[in-house]
Amino acid sequence: MTRPSVEDRVLGHVLDGKRRGRSGGGGAEGRLGSPKERRSRALLRNAAAPRSWQSVVKRIVGGSTRTPQELKRLLDYVAREEGVQSTWCNLAGYDRDFDPERTGGIAQTWSSTWNGAPKRGHTDHIILSFPRGVDTERAEAVARDWGQAVFGSGEFGDVWRYVAALHRDTDHLHAHFVVDKHGIEQGRFMSICRHAALNFDVMRELHAEISQEHGLNIVASTRLSRGLIENAPRETEMRASHAAGKTTAPPPPPMSDGERARRIGTLQGFARDYDELGQIAGLASASGAEPSASSFLTRLARALGASASALIQGVPQMPDATLHAEGDAAARIEAARAEMIASATEAWEAIRVMEPSAERVELERSFADQARASLQLAPENLLLAEHARAAERSDDPYHNPTLASLARLEHGMTEGVSLGEGLRATLVHVREEVGARLSALFSFREDDLRSAGTSVEEMVARFTVPERSEGQLTAWRAQESPEALILWREAERDFGREIDAALKGLDLVPALSEVLAKDQLLSAERHLRLSEVPALEAIVDRMQESLRPEDLDRVRSGDFGPLTGQIRDPALRAAVAHELKNEGDLGQSGTVGPWADLARSQSRAAELGQRERSAGHDHEL
Numbered sequence: 274m275t276r277p278s279v280e281d282r283v284l285g286h287v288l289d290g291k292r293r294g295r296s297g298g299g300g301a302e303g304r305l306g307s308p309k310e311r312r313s314r315a316l317l318r319n320a321a322a323p324r325s326w327q328s329v330v331k332r333i334v335g336g337s338t339r340t341p342q343e344l345k346r347l348l349d350y351v352a353r354e355e356g357v358q359s360t361w362c363n364l365a366g367y368d369r370d371f372d373p374e375r376t377g378g379i380a381q382t383w384s385s386t387w388n389g390a391p392k393r394g395h396t397d398h399i400i401l402s403f404p405r406g407v408d409t410e411r412a413e414a415v416a417r418d419w420g421q422a423v424f425g426s427g428e429f430g431d432v433w434r435y436v437a438a439l440h441r442d443t444d445h446l447h448a449h450f451v452v453d454k455h456g457i458e459q460g461r462f463m464s465i466c467r468h469a470a471l472n473f474d475v476m477r478e479l480h481a482e483i484s485q486e487h488g489l490n491i492v493a494s495t496r497l498s499r500g501l502i503e504n505a506p507r508e509t510e511m512r513a514s515h516a517a518g519k520t521t522a523p524p525p526p527p528m529s530d531g532e533r534a535r536r537i538g539t540l541q542g543f544a545r546d547y548d549e550l551g552q553i554a555g556l557a558s559a560s561g562a563e564p565s566a567s568s569f570l571t572r573l574a575r576a577l578g579a580s581a582s583a584l585i586q587g588v589p590q591m592p593d594a595t596l597h598a599e600g601d602a603a604a605r606i607e608a609a610r611a612e613m614i615a616s617a618t619e620a621w622e623a624i625r626v627m628e629p630s631a632e633r634v635e636l637e638r639s640f641a642d643q644a645r646a647s648l649q650l651a652p653e654n655l656l657l658a659e660h661a662r663a664a665e666r667s668d669d670p671y672h673n674p675t676l677a678s679l680a681r682l683e684h685g686m687t688e689g690v691s692l693g694e695g696l697r698a699t700l701v702h703v704r705e706e707v708g709a710r711l712s713a714l715f716s717f718r719e720d721d722l723r724s725a726g727t728s729v730e731e732m733v734a735r736f737t738v739p740e741r742s743e744g745q746l747t748a749w750r751a752q753e754s755p756e757a758l759i760l761w762r763e764a765e766r767d768f769g770r771e772i773d774a775a776l777k778g779l780d781l782v783p784a785l786s787e788v789l790a791k792d793q794l795l796s797a798e799r800h801l802r803l804s805e806v807p808a809l810e811a812i813v814d815r816m817q818e819s820l821r822p823e824d825l826d827r828v829r830s831g832d833f834g835p836l837t838g839q840i841r842d843p844a845l846r847a848a849v850a851h852e853l854k855n856e857g858d859l860g861q862s863g864t865v866g867p868w869a870d871l872a873r874s875q876s877r878a879a880e881l882g883q884r885e886r887s888a889g890h891d892h893e894l
Contacts, residue, residue: 336398356442431456689876799866
């Protein structure tokens with residue numbers, strides 16, 4: 274029996290640690306990324322590259338071998354046939370040139386480890402094809418890297434030996450890989466199938482990815498992702514048509530109505546993906562890239578939008594091939610993503626080194642707004658994700674319902690609420706009064722606040738912004754001084770009660786109380802009791818004090834008449850009436866959900882009525 278050469282054994286031993294180091298069994302995600310990233314990359318390249326350069330990786334039917342004699346004949350064909358450009362192998366797990374005279378010894382070595390009688394034989398014969406016009410040096414470099422990535426990296430469960438050759442005996446270059454399906458590290462039998470870690474989709478995607486790294490524009494995408502519903506004509510029919518001298522392609526294979534409907538549904542899904550990627554490209558264009566990059570990404574956004582439109586209409590995609598001359602679309606998006614993340618990181622670090630002030634809190638809030646807008650471009654980035662998420666109220670010791678509602682109203686964040694000039698002026702006055710009261714409250718601890726790295730002004734701002742992000746709370750908790758940690762504990766324990774006390778007696782006119790109650794009703798969690806909505810309960814208390822006993826009795830019996838002149842909003846009026854009716858039994862207090870839904874539906878109805886009135890007025894004019 275022929276043994277591996279001394280060179281194979283020695284180099285295999287020396288390189289074994291290196292090979293194992295990069296082999297983690299991570300499958301396609303190790304190099305290609307998540308399924309979503311792989312899908313996005315293919316669609317980006319579809320929109321910015323010629324359609325014709327699709328990856329072709331196929332198994333030769335009947336190309337497997339079961340005996341040493343069959344294997345030697347196959348190796349002789351692959352390595353010694355006329356038209357062979359170059360040959361190489363990874364007999365000890367590393368890439369090296371192959372001597373075609375060694376085919377007999379290789380057949381004996383491989384077959385000595387074979388067991389059983391696999392249905393598809395002990396070897397596979399794989400073809401990796403290249404487009405016409407690709408130079409041999411580049412094709413060989415891609416094929417070598419591809420062979421190691423697929424069979425020699427260990428990322429798909431084991432390392433498999435192969436002999437490869439680049440052929441130029443047809444009108445386009447192609448590489449043959451004869452692979453021993455018995456793994457040399459784990460002893461695992463290689464399986465290439467749809468549901469395995471190693472499948473032809475992954476092999477094609479690796480071909481495309483490695484080709485792009487070598488400056489060769491090959492993409493790996495499905496026909497449906499390019500808007501092609503019909504199957505391509507069969508290869509035998511294409512050859513027959515060509516042999517007959519026909520200039521038109523043969524018709525595609527027939528398809529059932531059910532299959533066509535299924536494919537149209539899949540195609541519509543791709544259209545949505547193109548549209549989403551177009552939005553991402555537009556976002557990347559506006560993220561501060563250089564003018565040339567911004568121009569490219571703007572045109573890429575248009576190309577992706579055009580692709581989405583074509584697929585929605587059920588016609589083939591028309592890619593913008595001019596974009597490829599300026600670089601790989603997926604790589605340009607990735608570069609813009611990296612630049613945006615670097616800029617965001619730099620911006621956040623600059624904010625955190627500022628002197629304590631209300632301006633710093635406002636910049637943190639603006640950063641959270643940008644993080645929410647940018648998260649679509651970099652959904653896995655922890656910094657953006659943390660700042661894009663608003664802190665849960667139960668985890669936010671700075672949350673106060675009244676302060677939150679006042680801030681939300683000032684920033685126009687309350688659904689269905691529009692403040693008139695008079696009420697807006699009142700709101701500004703109330704916000705100023707609140708700021709003064711909080712400043713007086715925190716002034717008693719000014720020295721402690723300064724020692725903790727903050728200030729009275731900054732603490733007022735922390736409590737009076739509409740909401741705080743998880744990133745903000747994390748940053749505030751991470752202040753290094755012991756005084757800061759003590760202050761945080763005091764904030765959680767004491768500040769809430771002290772602020773409630775400071776806000777008592779705040780002069781809120783009825784109209785402002787009503788919009789505060791509506792904001793709290795619309796922003797509260799649905800399972801919360803109405804009795805736990807402070808502004809709403811304040812109105813209930815006011816009605817109990819201002820209404821005559823007989824009017825209260827009327828309300829409790831279901832007559833809302835006495836409330837009509839007191840509460841303008843119909844949904845709030847109904848919620849207050851419900852609470853007045855059940856005031857004696859807290860268990861009967863309704864939950865927020867139905868009343869919030871009622872408020873939203875009434876706001877939408879009022880808005881629709883206003884639009885219809887405006888439209889009628891315009892028609893009359």
